[in-house]
Amino acid sequence: MWRGNAWPATLLIAGMVVYGLFVSLSMTTWNDYSRLASDAVFLESIGISLYVALSSTVLSVLVGAILADYFARRTGFTEQLLALPLFIPHLGAAYLSILYLSDLPVIGPHEANHLSIILTYLYKEVPFVFFYLLPVYRRLDHRYEELGLMLGLSRMRRFWHGKGVFLLFPVLEAAFIVFAFTLFAYEVPALLGVTYPKMIGVYAFDLYTQGDLSSQPAAFAISVVLTVSLLVVLLTFTRFVRPLTERISKGRAE
Amino acid sequence: MRKQIIGIAAAGLVLAGCGNTPAAPTQDKVLGSSYTTIEKEAADTTVRMYMWGGDDGINAYIDEYLTPRLKKEHQITLERVPIETADIIQKLRAEKKAGKETGVIDVIWINGDNFRNAKKDGLLYGEITKVLPNMKYVDPQAQGSDSGTPTDELEAAWGKVQYTFHYDQASVANPPKDLKTLKSWVKQNPGKFTYPEVTDFTGNAFVRHVMYGVESKETLQDPKADFKKTWAYLNELKPYLWKEGKTYPKTLAQLDQLYAKGDVSFTMGFNERRAEQEVKSGTFPKQTRPLILEEGSIASTHFLTIPFNAPNPNGALVTINQLLSAEAQLKKFDATYWGDGTSLDLSKLNQQEQAAFADVPAAASTPKPADFNGKVRAELDPELFDLIRKDWPERVAR
Numbered sequence: 001m002w003r004g005n006a007w008p009a010t011l012l013i014a015g016m017v018v019y020g021l022f023v024s025l026s027m028t029t030w031n032d033y034s035r036l037a038s039d040a041v042f043l044e045s046i047g048i049s050l051y052v053a054l055s056s057t058v059l060s061v062l063v064g065a066i067l068a069d070y071f072a073r074r075t076g077f078t079e080q081l082l083a084l085p086l087f088i089p090h091l092g093a094a095y096l097s098i099l100y101l102s103d104l105p106v107i108g109p110h111e112a113n114h115l116s117i118i119l120t121y122l123y124k125e126v127p128f129v130f131f132y133l134l135p136v137y138r139r140l141d142h143r144y145e146e147l148g149l150m151l152g153l154s155r156m157r158r159f160w161h162g163k164g165v166f167l168l169f170p171v172l173e174a175a176f177i178v179f180a181f182t183l184f185a186y187e188v189p190a191l192l193g194v195t196y197p198k199m200i201g202v203y204a205f206d207l208y209t210q211g212d213l214s215s216q217p218a219a220f221a222i223s224v225v226l227t228v229s230l231l232v233v234l235l236t237f238t239r240f241v242r243p244l245t246e247r248i249s250k251g252r253a254e
Numbered sequence: 255m256r257k258q259i260i261g262i263a264a265a266g267l268v269l270a271g272c273g274n275t276p277a278a279p280t281q282d283k284v285l286g287s288s289y290t291t292i293e294k295e296a297a298d299t300t301v302r303m304y305m306w307g308g309d310d311g312i313n314a315y316i317d318e319y320l321t322p323r324l325k326k327e328h329q330i331t332l333e334r335v336p337i338e339t340a341d342i343i344q345k346l347r348a349e350k351k352a353g354k355e356t357g358v359i360d361v362i363w364i365n366g367d368n369f370r371n372a373k374k375d376g377l378l379y380g381e382i383t384k385v386l387p388n389m390k391y392v393d394p395q396a397q398g399s400d401s402g403t404p405t406d407e408l409e410a411a412w413g414k415v416q417y418t419f420h421y422d423q424a425s426v427a428n429p430p431k432d433l434k435t436l437k438s439w440v441k442q443n444p445g446k447f448t449y450p451e452v453t454d455f456t457g458n459a460f461v462r463h464v465m466y467g468v469e470s471k472e473t474l475q476d477p478k479a480d481f482k483k484t485w486a487y488l489n490e491l492k493p494y495l496w497k498e499g500k501t502y503p504k505t506l507a508q509l510d511q512l513y514a515k516g517d518v519s520f521t522m523g524f525n526e527r528r529a530e531q532e533v534k535s536g537t538f539p540k541q542t543r544p545l546i547l548e549e550g551s552i553a554s555t556h557f558l559t560i561p562f563n564a565p566n567p568n569g570a571l572v573t574i575n576q577l578l579s580a581e582a583q584l585k586k587f588d589a590t591y592w593g594d595g596t597s598l599d600l601s602k603l604n605q606q607e608q609a610a611f612a613d614v615p616a617a618a619s620t621p622k623p624a625d626f627n628g629k630v631r632a633e634l635d636p637e638l639f640d641l642i643r644k645d646w647p648e649r650v651a652r
Contacts, residue, residue, distance in 0.1 A: 041648060110501040194501035195451045196651035206453055209340050210643055212371055213347075 021227055024220040032221040042222070044197040052114050052199060053183040056121035061175045063122070064129025065167075071130075072137030079134070082127045093120050094191040109192040116192045117199075125178045132174045133167075140166060165248045172237055180230050184223075200226065278356050281380050284567045289387050289575070292568045293328065300331045301569040305363035307336020308507045311531045315591035324576060330569050335359075339368045346377040346561050357563035360570040363412070365556040366455075367636040370403045372559070379560035379567060381407035386571065388578035393599040396555045401633035409557035410574055411597035413586065415525040416551045416626060417459055420619060423541035425519045432548035433467040433487065440494045446519045448496035448503060448512070452646045456506040456523050459552060461642045462634050464488060467549035477637035485649040492650065502651070514538055520545075524554045527593030529619035534589070544621040550631040555597065580607045588614050 036042050071079040085093070097120045101108045109116045145162030153161065189199035198206065200222065208219035247253040284292065301324070307313055316334045324330040342362055349357050364372065372378055383389045383397070384407055396411040398404070405411075421429055425446070430436040440447045450457030461484065465474060468483040492499035496518050503509040506523055513521035514537050521529075521538075532538040558577060560570045576582055580603050583596045600608055616622070 041652070044652075110497060112500050190504070195504075196501075196647055209344055210453055212367075212374075212640060214640075215644075 017227065021224065024224045024227075027220040028217050028224065032217045033225070036218065036221050036225065039218075041197070042203070042218075045200050045203045048114065048197045049183055049200040052117055052121075052189070053179050056118050056125060056182045057175050057179040059118070060122050060125035060129050060178055061171060064126045064174070065133055065171060067126070067130045068133040068137045072134060072140070079130070082130050085123050085127045086131075088124075090120075090124055090185065091187045091191075093124050094188045096120075096123075097192060110194055112194055114189075114193065114199075117188055120188050120192065121178075121182050125182070129174045129178065132177075133170060136167060136170045165245055169237075169242055169245045172241060176234065176237060183230075184226055278563070278565050278567060281562075281567070284571070285380050285382065285385055287385075289385055289571075292385065292571050295568040296566070296572040297329045299566050299569040300333060301360045301566055301573050302333045302335055302358060303361040303363070303573065304335045304337050304342050304359045305361075306339055307334075308505060309528070309592075311528070311592045312594075315586060319585050319591060320573075320577065320582065323582075324573060328572050328576070330572060332573065339364055342561075343368050343372055343375075343377065346372065346563075347375060349563060350375065350377060355563055356565050357561060358565065359561050360564045360566045361573055362559050362561060363556065364409060364559050365554065366401045366633070367639040369400045369405075369409060369557065369559070370636045372561075373403060373406070373408060377562055378408045379562055379564055379570075382560055382571060382574070383407040383410050386410060386575045386578065388575050391580065391598045391602045392578060393597055396597045400555065400557060401636050403636060405557070409559035410578060411555050412558045412577060413594040414553065414555045414597050415595045416546075416553055416621075416630065417463065417522065417524050418526040418528075418551060418621060419520055419522045419545040419547070420513075420529045420538070420542050421520045421545055422513070422516070422539040423543045424539060425516070429543070429545055430547075433464065436547070437487070437491060440491050443519070444494040445496055445498070447491070447494070448499075448509065448518055449522065450506050450509050451502040451504060451651070452642050454503075454505050456509075457502070458639055458642050459524065459554075460522060461488065461646060462552060462638065463547065463549065465634065465638070466552070466631055467547070474634060477635055477641055481641070481645070485645070488646075488650045510538075524552075524556075525594055527587075527589055527595070527616070527620045530589035530593045530617045531591065533617065533619050538619075542619040544619055544625070546621055546625050546629055548629070550629045551626065552631050552633055554633055584610055584614070587611060589617060589620075593620075 067079075067082070088096070097116050098109055101116045101119070106113065107115045107119070140163055142162070145158055148158035148162055184201045184204075186201040186205055190202050190205075193199050193202060197203075204219045204222045207215040207222070244253065279295070303316070305312075305316075313334065313336070316332070321332045321334070324332050339362070342359065342364075346357070346359070383405075389397075389410065392411050393414070396414050400409065423429075426439070428439075430439045436447075449460040452458045452461055464487050465481060465484045468487050469479075469481060473479045473481065495502075496512065503512060506521075509518070509521050510532070512518045514532075516539070526544065529538055529542045529544070533540060533542050558574045560567055560574075564570050577586075578598070580598065583598050584607070586592050586594045587596050596611070600611055603611075
């Protein structure tokens, strides 16, 4: 695993997020937020975005983890094929699905069920999750499971103590990255999404750019709400879930 | 150690100083000088023209006609940057706010609410048309106002077009004549008609044509009115549109693709001649024909302007002047590239030039001048553009 100095990148990214948050907050008043809460167009947009982001996340983590589990026990180069989609940007993947999914009923682009968006995200995020989890799977120590077998633990508890504890946090990390990205991304839903309801990234960008400036505070308010919610989730992960898994793996808790 | 740090910092400062682009000449100096001086200053410079890039014919006109011409006659290197006009305004606003005195954009193609916003926020260079010699040919009617906003010499009329529908005669035997027959055609041919969503310039204008057809004169004058007849008409169409109206093409380019593939039988847009080169190149169906609704066709003038922080205002002025010449306008009118209506008052040109304009042939996809008799409508208040963008998603698309 890479153990370089992550501080410069962390500082740069944190600086951008904090500055962006500061600018957005200074452009909004309390009214903009309370108006959002009763804005049906916004609420429907959030609903559809959560549906797309959650389905994409759950499916790509499941498929990615199963593939990582499978390939971790083998040596060879087959898994390198999965790296191919990583070289195609999201925009390119969206055009691929316009090319190949356009004529499929129900699945094609501009369908209300957003299957083409979810498929595009799966195509991009499954390899991401796979390569994120592969080293974790490779480092799993199978003797823990054997020990569990010797001690006569049930299947569930054997899985939990042998693999689950070590996998939980990396899986949550991968899931969080995929979720945060797919929730607020622009290109893929802009190309494949429907006119109404728009996914939140597209809706916010439209509010920000169109016509006179009058809708801009709403766009800033949306970005603040999303950023803060994601930060809260992140904080919960790092403050509560990680210490818990560490304590379990050291045998100080179940 | 400390000396080293100071040395590095000093080197950094020097480098930063070198990195600054030379400041653009001041606005009063440029607009106060004669055109001959401007031309001289513009030689051997680069001009960056930011414009909507969604039409191959328009792009070819700039790249294949204008660019070599400017190089040859004025030693100007032209770079065309394709971008949505609203994004240009957004960029300029940000630059104004950040106090960026020297930007990157020299010439902008603009009109309608984008011009209104740019003017309101002080994003334009100044009274540029005063110094352009070719302004004397430009039709004062077209030059006077931009969708109701006085131009105040901040922009120069580049072209004048009419909103026109195009349909494929092979699949539309009895073309509709007005909004009422359009509605019945759409109901009889479900899935074969749609319009771009209203964030798109052309889609927004389609809704304005419906407004012209179904709303009273008083309502049209009042941007605060409830346009319920318009929303009712559009909602009646909705279930019979392409994809049952659950989604709309995001841009005119997408609608054109649907029309080219034969998924829908109609397309539409500002510019009565825009189908000519698409038919010629085989993109649009051979039997593409024009349609002007009885309720009228909105006339639209589009303009060229220079932003407040143009790095090369001299080059920008020469470029705009070149585009207003009779020769450049004739090439633009000809359907080889673009087929765009001229902004010039033809009676001010010499006999030879007038004859050249009259000789440009019109294809079967272009309406005859008489088709517009009594049907030319003025552009509506730009505030209605905003109203449509705000209300249509809730009242129609939802």
